[in-house]
Amino acid sequence: MIKPLMLLALTAFALQAHGKVDAVQAARLGQDLTPLGAERAGNTAGTIPQWSGGITTPPAGYSVGMHHLDPFAGDEVLFTINQQNLDQYRAQLPVGTQMLIEKNPNYYVQVYPTRRSAAAPQRIYDATRQNAERGELISAGNGVQGVTAGIPFPLPQNGLEAIWNHIMRYRGEQLHSVVNHAAVLSSGNYTLVKRERDVYFVYGREGMTQQDLNNTLFYYKYRVVAPSALSGSSLAVQETLDQVLALRKAWRFSRGERRVRRLPMLAYDSLQPDTSGMATADVVDAYNGAPDRYEWNLLGKQEMLVPYNSYKVHQKGIPYSDILQEKTLNPELLRHELHRVWVVEADLRIGHSHPYAKRRFYLDEDSWQILAVDLYDKNGDLIALQESHPINYYDSLTFASTLETIYDFKDSRYFVDGLDNNEPMYDFNVTLNPRDFTPQALRREGN
Template sequence: MKTFGYLLLAGCALQAQAKVDANQAARLGQDLTPLGGERAGNASGTIPAWDGGLATPPADYQPGMHHPDPFAGEAPLFVIDGGNLGQYDELLTPGHKALLQAHPDYRLRVFPTHRSAAAPQRIYDATRFNAVNGSLIAGGNGVEGVAAGVPFPIPANGLEAIWNHILRYRGEQIHFTTNQAAVLNNGSYNLLKLERDIYFVYGRDGMTPANLENTLFFYKYRVVAPAKLSGSALVVQETLDQVLSIRKAWRFNRGERRVRRLPMLAYDTLQPDTNGLATADVVDSYNGAPDRYEWQLLGKREMLVPYNSYAVHQRGVPYEQILKPGYVNPDLLRYEQHRVWVVEATLRKGFSHPYAKRRFYLDEDSWQILAVDLYDKEGNLSGMQESHPISYYDVPMFGSTLETIYDFQGERYFVDGLDNNEPMYDFNAPLSPRDFTPQALRREGN
């Protein structure tokens, strides 16, 4: 097996400051993709060139459908399990190795690579603008001079790379219903069904640095099931610079029938109804202020990561078929070889968090975090996160359809995004900021 190691690209060390010069920015859409990935494939041919991604729906797609799998007819190239993982050592994250070693029946099915990530042209245009105008502020806890597109498509450090994930394009608004579950070590779980709305601000059409205020998005959920929790709801107003102005969150408790402002819903605060498995900052693989960690860009490498995960997204798949004791059903997951940026976050002295170190693997074509290795304060690998993405080609937008957090010590895991038996995402829902206030939350609960 060829040793890839970490491949620091020339663009990684171009300049100490965030902005790049016009000559470097001109590479976007040329030898680099519009969002900063390498357009060319790799030397061995296992990674093809990027040709625009899946920017239009296939012929059999109808609005409102669960997205048909454009690669459904493909067979795995090979399968990795605990017996042969040594052959693929350089291509696997420590978290994947640990999961394979812990479960003899677990496996990674590796398929041909398709670079399907795509975004609207206006996002590509905005990214080009951001490359020569954007910069970090407030010690890296905020950004300025950017809007709509990826802020730092040719990153110089780990903070720039993680901001690319936080500010990547995810549509303008979404209404959707999904389920989440904490699967215990005996395989038992209870589903929590949530009806959700997101109104994105940063990536909206027409957004410019001049009219962008300190708001990233608005988020709301309402518990639909089980019946004993139905009606409870949450609203979040997400800020760009959360050190300057912390995110605001309110929760409507069905039992109390009143709205309460949450004093803190960030960092290591445990999310409600996750059985203690999910902190606030693991949503979307990482979110919120980066100020409690030191961020290091380790470079880029080729790895086997979740990608084009349409099989686990298909309509009608029973949730009990997805949620197995110890892990998500590997027969519904897909892995491909892609180039990823590797970013390591180390907890600063004076702060506490269950994860003293995290290693993030970011897709070069979309800036979506695909996997995260989680380490405790003793330096032990304690868990792993995965994001299983698809191209929502009707937008177009590349994002996760299912997120998982594995707790290796407790032999349990948490999964969010189960949508197989729910209506498909509505990316044109009639939403506005007025729908994300404490008053709106009170109406949701009544």
């Protein structure tokens, strides 16, 4: 339970039912608040510093195409949390992180100095300032209008607005990547599945207009490269903004059938392929898709120990076997810091089904990236933990996860996505076009 005294007052923002705030509140952006709505100042204890713009230039020695050098490699561990001292830190840890430590005697959390590294392009800051007075929830919260770039609700008044901030945050304009995922079984066995991925972002694209947006967030495509038994299969997705108005469109090319099929549903609790049943469609990027099956409650803000500046596990050349240990990721390669996070609870609405009847999200105040999620079943039991391990991709001013994990507490196994240590680094300058994400494109590429 979050203690009321630990919450920051929300009443100052509760000016309207949905979205827009007045000019006085909006003027705080870039002043006592950061351009994306976080508190600029540090905390009174001095354990969270002031935000001073984040990382806006690469560190010395970096060039585009490299794995991102760790700008904080010289930081020393402040303290380590394990089973012996867990009780001292429970109030600052997600419940799922606490259980991860409780269930795994060899797991620990290394806490480093807090570095507020998140940054975005100036045009995203400018758009966010406009959004504060223009952005509105529509369609009972299932859509957003009045925005084409930037954070739609930098002064959130409810849980729906906060989760839309995550869904619509800036992640560049296009992206090509080669990454691996693995379902690590309780025995420690796993098979790496390698995919080439392309993303063409529509929302947030420079010069975008409301008419051009056409209810589209982005286009996404992947092609399986390995293992050989799966290689050649591919998937294309056209991600809509209001998915109740128009469902996302998805097509899959099967190498065996050599044909493209429209998927009737790739959303909510439908399972992702090749994940051993551990990953539903809506856990990609910590949460995605329509929010209509949940009631969303904004609980406030709290100082929490969460994954952050995860450059150590991102570095080039680390064998995947060094990262993927039995039961958990290798804790020696992970970094946690103390940050203020927005806490949002989502409760499954009556009449809907999902393995996760309740979710508690922890959203970074500086970037709106979800950093951790506690996942509960219909009996109220904590059954899983999601974590996003983010870095500032400073060559594109994008703050996003380099690894995403789901720990399944019932079966003592976990799923991890984003392993790229031995692959070419992300290309944020790749040339892409919406026509690259059609069923016709899948068919051409599969032949």
